Amino acid sequence: MPITDSTRVTYPGGEVRGSSAVVATVPVGDGYGTIVAETPFHPLDHTWPDQPADAGTIGGLAVTDCVTGAVAEGEETVHLGADIPVRRGTPGWHWLVVHVTAEPVADGGLAGDGLTAAGPGGEVELVVDAAGRRALSAGHTACHLAALALNAALAGRWRKEVPADGLGHPDFDQTAIASSRILPGGSHDVYRLGKSLRRKGFVTEGLAEELPEIARLAGDRLTAWIAAGAAVRIDVPGPELTARRTWHCALPEAEVSIPCGGTHLSSTAELGTISVTLDLSADGSELTMRTTTGPYAGGS
Template sequence: MEIGGSTLVGYPAGEVQGRSPVVARVPVGDRHGTIVAQTPFHPLDHTWPDQPADLGTIAGLAVTDCVTGAVADGERTVHLGEDIPVRRGTPGWSWLVVHVTGEPVPDGEVELVVDAGRRHALCAGHTACHLTALALNAALADRWRKEVPQDGLGNPDFDQTAITSSRILEGGSHDVYRLGKSLRRKGFTAEGLAESLPEITRRIDNRLKEWIAADVPVWIESPGPELTARRTWHCGLPGGTVAIPCGGTHLSRTSQLGSVGTTLELSGDGAELTMRTTVG
């Protein structure tokens, strides 16, 4: 089996369909994994599995999952997901999009079609997630006693400093932040946070309304078409253009969100803050 390099991907540009030759197959449990030269499908990233995989069809067969694979140059074994033994982008390895189906995909050139409705909902959820994180940073800016890294708008980056998990949903997101001793030593003041959540939520929602009404562009920059390319999310917000490293899919303008609502919840022991974002 000769893979011939990393899979080329079209999803950063918004592609939801295409045609490509089959280059390899790999078993995925009791199912079938198919690797093509170029695909519009977004696979689950095992290193930061925030955005779920695209679903759809390949050669008319249902794609029930889409995972990341890797194979060392000159080797035959394709490692999948958490079983990949090296860091993403390690030289000497090809990085692959593996389309999972219940039946084997035929040889030759095949048509790939992503579920466009689901993709759009995930794009909305991911774009809203980034915007809400920036709004949360601004709303919590007065709770820092020490200098910490700033986000693209010049606010202390609470999101990147405290986040422990993020999950993109169809039309929303679910993010969890750790408010432990480490964060407090960095200068974050958590006292009185529970009582302040309604006001913090109001600040976030008002800022989101402003950014959505501004109808500013959102775009992805990528140094190349390979799956391993380090892509960056950009948004031309009124306070300045923001850039965040991101391998997911997104809308093209903030106005496409329509509306975004947030809910903040503090755990009983005050050690975790959960933020839920809902589009529409």
């Protein structure tokens, strides 16, 4: 039976539980991928895999992975992750959250010997690991704040104009980012300091010697932002998986916004503390920022 709509997602609003009708079950390696009409699970984004997938249960079974899928209108073949042949949000395609389990999910309960995969229309319960979600949300909120603080601390190292971030500083983060990984309560970001960045006007001379001071300046700014208890919210234009959501934070200097499909806390005060460490590779070609929070308010 063809899939006729994209998955609706409730995680942008902070939901960690729900029940929904099963749309389809597809093979995923040695396991089973269950697709439902609506889910609180955040899947791994195959195009920018920064935030890991949520853990939890579906129909009482452990979700061992949660991935993005896509299927062309009128077709039945569901493509998963890196095998999706079109760009995210391409018209004429439905975009899906695929919950992977070791056993097939049965309608309304546990799967086991003699039970088959849940059929289309059957209801299943979905429960996200709330503590794990909160830890990743803390890490993602801290990641955005640390990027803004790093931009400010590096603002004096540009000799040409580049696009500015929401606070008016040269956007080093978006100009130089090579990879970003959200961790429980933190993040790991790698920036490329190659010829391309230098041609854009970034000055790398003396950077190694100044890193401790740059980290201190960024840390001081983050401490002030936490003390301000700035409100954080996600703008959600629609319920579908591929809706272009935006992170907003009402910092003392200005409200800033960053396109983001992840999950977040609701206030900078919830982070407790944020610390950043900066490391330059031996050849000076990469800068790594490690961000750590904690204990974040209400966390475990």
